[in-house]
Amino acid sequence: MTAEEYKKNVERLKKWADAYYIDDNPLVTDEVYDKLYHEVQSFEKEHPDLIDPTSPTQRVGAPIKDGFRKAKHLSRMWSMEDVFNDVEFEQWYERINKQYPNERYYVEPKFDGASLNLIYNNGALQQAITRGDGVEGEDVTNNARTINSIPLEIDHQGLIEIRGEVLMTIDEFERINKERLERGEQPFANPRNAAAGSLRQLDPKITAERNLIFQPWGVGVNDLDFEYLSDQMNYIYDLGFRKPPIRRVHTSVKEIEETYRELGKMRDTLPVMLDGMVVKVDRIALQEILGYTVKYPRWMVAYKFPAVEKQTRIKDVILQVGRTGVITPVAVLEPVNIEGAVIERATLNNFDYIEKLDVRIGDMVTLIRSGDVIPKIIKVLKEFRTGKEKPIERPTHCPVCGSEVLDEGALIKCQNLSCPARVVNAIIYYASKSCMNIDGLGEKIVEQLYEAGLVKEIEDLYHLKLEDLLKLEGFKEKKAKKLLEAIEASKGRECWRFVNGLGIEHIGEVASKKICEKFGLNFLDATKEELLEIDGFGEEMAESFLEFMRVNREKVERLMEIVKPTEPKEERTVDSAFTGKTVVLTGTMKEPRAKIKELLEHLGAHVTNSVSKKTDFVIYGEDPGSKYDKAKTLGVPLLNEEEFWKELAKEGITP
Template sequence: MKITQDNYGQMIEKLNKMAYAYYVLDDPIATDEEYDSLYHQIKDFESLYPHLILPSSPTQRVGDTPLEEFEKNEHLQRMWSLDDVFNSEELLEWVERIYKLYPQATFTCSPKFDGASLNLLYENGILKSATTRGDGRAGELVTQNAKTIKSIPLQIPSQDQIEIRGEVLITKENFKVINQERLENGENLFANPRNAAAGSLRQLNSAITSKRNLIFVPWGVGEHHSKLSSFSALLSEIFSFGFFTPPFIKHCKNIDEIKEAYTHILENRDSYPMMLDGMVIMVDEFSLQKALGFTIKSPRFACAYKFPAVEKSSKILSVTLQVGRSGVVTPVAELEGVEIEGATITRATLHNFSEIEKKDIRIGDEVIIIRSGDVIPKIIKPIKEVRNGSERVIIKPTHCPICQSELLIEEKFIKCQNLTCEARKIESLRHFVSKKALNIDGLGGKIIQQLYEQKLISNLEDIFSLTFEKLFALEGWKEKKAQNTLDSVEACKGLELWRFINALGIEHIGEGASKKLQESFGLEVFEKTYEEIIALDGFGGEMAKSLADFSRVNAQQIQTLLHILRPTATQKNISTDSLFLGKSIVLTGTMSEDRESIKALLESLGAKVSSSVSKKTDFLFYGENAGSKLQKAQELGIKCLSEEEFKALIP
C-alpha cells in the first residue's frame, strides 16, 4: 500500500505493532521482508515530507552523528539505591519494621535484573530524555542511544509527565555473541553481561549501541502524577504502553508469599534469558511509600533480596600485588580459569595478608571462590585436604611493587605512603583539592583526570604551576573557566593548617585528627616523632606510626608544598559560656543548611560532632526524613532537638 498523508499515521502504528511483537513479545506477526518493505516506504515518505514526521516513527530510532561527550542531566526525582537483605532472617526483620507501623501493607515482588539503570522522562506522551543513574541526583544524558533500544517506546498513550525507571540488559546468549566478535577483532572482552550493557549504553556513537540488541525492563517510577493508588497498578499500566514485561511479577500479601516468590525466581533463574542477582520487594501502596520515606541513601519502602552467592573451586597459580589509588596494597590470586554465571574468572581478591595468614592460603592451593552478581570474586578458604606438599607460603611484601618505596605495614592493611607513586597519583590529586581539603573550586574529579591525562599535572605541586595559556588550550575550556580555576588555586594559599594536613590523605588521619594536630603542634607537626604524636589524647599507635612514616617518606614534597601554600595555624576562639561546650552531638536528616556549615558552627561553640549515636551522646539534632539515629537516640533517652529548636539556643 502506498504511503500518503492520510494513512501515514496508520502505517506508523502498524509498523510499531510489528516491532513490538518481534522485539518485546518475541512472537513475530510479520516476516522480515514485510517489516523492511514498510519501514523503507515510510522512510521515503518522510524524506519528502520531513515536517510531517511523527516522534513515534521507528525511523527516529536511528542515532544522529556521534557525540564528543555526554551532557549531565538532573533527574526530577532522585534515583535511590536499594538496601540489600541476604537471608530469611534479614527479610523478616525488614518486613516486621514495616508491619510495626503499617500492618496493612502489601508488597510487589519482581526479578532484580543485573544491568545498567536508566531513567526515561516522558512529557505529553513523547520520550524527552534518557539519563543514566549517575550519582542518583544527575547522570549522563544518553537519549540518542536509548532511542535505538526497540523495547523503549518513543511515544506512550499518557500525557502526564512521568519518569519510568528500569534496567538496560543484554541477554546471556547475545553477550556470548558480542564477546566472540570482540575476540575476533582483537578487542578487550566484557567481563559479564552487566558490563556489556553499561558499555553499550554509554557509546558516543549510537550506531554501535543500535547493533547491541539491548533490552529495557521497567522496574519503577520517579516523578509521576498518576491517580492510581498502588505501585503494581501503575507498573501494569506502564507495561501496557508497550514496554517489555518481565516473566514474573507477584503482588504479595504477607511474608510467606514473599518467600514463595523468591523461591520461584531463584529456582528458575537459569531459565531467564537475562542475568538476575535477586528479587526487588516494594511496598505496593503509594500512600505508605510516602509515609515511610527515605534514609540518607535508600527508600525505606523497598529492598533487594539478593540471591546466594555462587561458589566454585579453582587453583591458585600465583599471587600479584595490586596498588589501589589510595595506596593500599591488595594481594590478588591468579587462578586457573573457571566459569561462574557466564563469566570466566581468572582472578580473585585475597583481601589482605592478615586474611591470608588466618586462613592459611597458599600458592598452589585448591580454593573455594564465591561471586554474587557483579561483586568482585573472593576466595573464601583453601581445601587443605587435597594438598600434596608442593604448595608455597605467600610472602608479605615490604616494598611497593610500583615505586619500590618502603610500605606502611599494619595488622590488616599494607599501604604505599609515597605521594609520587604512579599507582596512587590520581586519587592523591583528587583528594588534595576536595571540599574538606584545599577546597579548590573548578578542580573536580573529571577535571583532575583531564589535566593528568594531558600531562599538565603529575604531582600535587604541579597544581600551582598551571597557567591561563595551558588551561585555555584544553578542549572544553573557555576564558572564564580557566581564569576562575586559577583564582581558586590562588585563593587556597594561606589556608588553615588542618586543611593541608587532611589534604595529604595520610592513612588514619582525617579531618578531626588534622584539627587536633594543628592545635597541638602547629607548623611543626611534620617534625614530630612517633612518641610525641602518640602522647596526644585520642591518638593510637596506628595513627602515630602512619603520620610519622608519611612525614619521613614525603619530607621533601611536604616542605615544597608548605613553601607554596604557607598555611596558618591559628587557635580556635571557642566560647567558654556555650551551652554545647564539650558536648557530643550527632546530626541526622536533611537540614536547611549543608551539614558541613552546621558542623563548623557547633565546633566553634566547643562541641564535638560525632557520626553515630551512643550512650555518650549528649544531643541529637535532626532535620527532615530523620532515620534510625533519631529512633535510637529516643530509645536511649538522649535530648533530641529539631533544627529550629537547636538554632534557637545558639546566640
C-alpha cells in the first residue's frame, strides 16, 4: 500500500464507518470492512509518521447523532481488538502468558448489538448513554427505561456504570422487517442495526414496541471489591440482569478454544445473534497492569466467528414495486439453511449490481452471512453454468401496471402515481404506526379495499361507509365499525405524522418533525431556501419535498381539509409525582387506558404490565383483578382513577 492508497483507504473506511454507526445502514459486510481495516492498521504500524489522526483505527466508535443530548461517560468505553483465527488468538494469548503464566481467563459470548452504558446512583437508574466515541455518547435514558431487562432500581448503593449490549431477537427482527416491508419501508439489514435504530428513536414509544433486550458484559466506574472479573460479573447478574448462555473461567489456551468451538455450534440455537466470543484476563489487578493501547484494552480480545457462506441456485427473479415506484429485483432461491434460518429469497439490490455480478436465472451463487447480516449474493459460480441460464433483463415497463419506467441507471422507477402497487403500498405506509397509526388497517385489508374498488387513494379511506365494508368477505358489523372508528380517530393527528404519511421520497419521520417544527401547518408554502435552513437538509431532500408538493398540492390540501392535522405541541416540562416512577394500570378506566399510559410516559413514568416490589404505584379502575390484590399484598401504593386525576390536577393537568 502506497501513501496515496493509504489516504484513499482511510476515506473509504470513514465512509463505511459513518454508514454503519450513524445511519445504521452498512454499505459492506463486516468481513470486507475488517479486511481493509487490518490492511490500513498494518500500514500505520509500518509508517507511524504517516498516520491520519482521523482514521477509524484511531478512534473507538461512532460520532454523535443529531437529535439527542450529548452525555459523557464516567469512564471511557473502549473498543476491542479482533482476532479471526486460532493463530491470531494464540499470538494474543502468548503475549500475556509469556510474562504472566497460569493466569485465569474469563470467557463469554460476543453479542452483536448496540453498546449501552447504564449509570446507577444509590440503586436508581440515573442515565443511559450510547457508546458514541467512547468518551461521550447520546443520552437515551428515556428509551432505555422502556427495555424490560434493564432494572430501574438495583440493590447497590453508591455509583456504578454497568455496560452491555442492546439486542433484538431474531424472531422480533423478522416481525419488524415484515411490518416494514408491508408498509413499503426499507427493511433493517440485520438485528444489530435494528437494535441500534430502535434504541435511538426520538419517540420512546417506538423503542418500547421493539421488545429489546439488555445483556451486560462489564462495568465502568464502580466501588466493588472483587479480585476477579468473573466474581464481579456474577454480582452484576445477581442484581437482576440477564445471564449469558455461557460464562466460564479457563486457565489454558486449549480450554478457551474448546469453548469457542462449543459456542460456535450453539449460535444456531440461540434467540439472538452472536459474532464471536470475548476473552478477558480474569484478575482485575493484572488488567490494570496490562493497561490500554490508544484504542483497546490489552487484557481482552474479541475472538470472531468466521463468515458463513452457502451455495444455492437462483430459480427466478421477481420485481417488486415500492410506494415511491422503485422497482427492486429479488432472487427466488432453492431453499438453503443458514444458521437455522431457511433462506428462499435474497435481494439483488438494483440492476447495476446484477450487471456487475453478471448474475443470471439458473446460476449457482454464493450467499454470505458475515457478522450475521441478512444473506447477500456475493458471487456467481460460473463454472457450474450449462448454457441454459437466462440473463435478467432491465424492465422497460412496470411489472404491475405496465406503464413505461424511468431508468436512472442503478434505480428503475414506475412513474405512474395510480400504479396499484404504489397506491397499495402508499396507503399501507400512511396507516402505519410511525405515520397516522390507523389500528387494524394492514396490508391484507388495504389490498382487499383496493381490489373491491373502494379505495384508490388515501383520501378514499375517509369516505368509506359501513354498508361498503359489510359487503366484503370477512367483515362483520363489529370489525367494520372498529375499522371506521380507527380511521376517524386518525383525524387531528400531529402535523409530522401527516407529512410522514404522505410517503415523500427522502423525507422520513425525523425530517417530517423538523419540517412541522419550522413551518407548522404552512409546510405547503415552504421554499427551497427555507428548507435548506433546516439542520440536516440537503438539496436532494429539499427538491424531493418541493417536487412532491408541486405535483400533489391539490390532493394534499383536500386531505388536510379532511384530516385537519394539528400544530406541533410544546413539550410539557411539568414535573409530577409520577416522574421517574414505575406504574401499573389495571381494571376498566373511564378514560381510555392508552391515553393514561401515554400521559404517564410523557411525564417520565415507566408503565409496566406486572406488579413487583419495584412498582411505585398501581392505578386501578373497575374490576381490577389480581394485580390489585398483589399490590395490596406487597404494600404498593394504590390510586383509583379519580385519585390519579386529582393528583395531576395539582400540577394543572386535566383529562
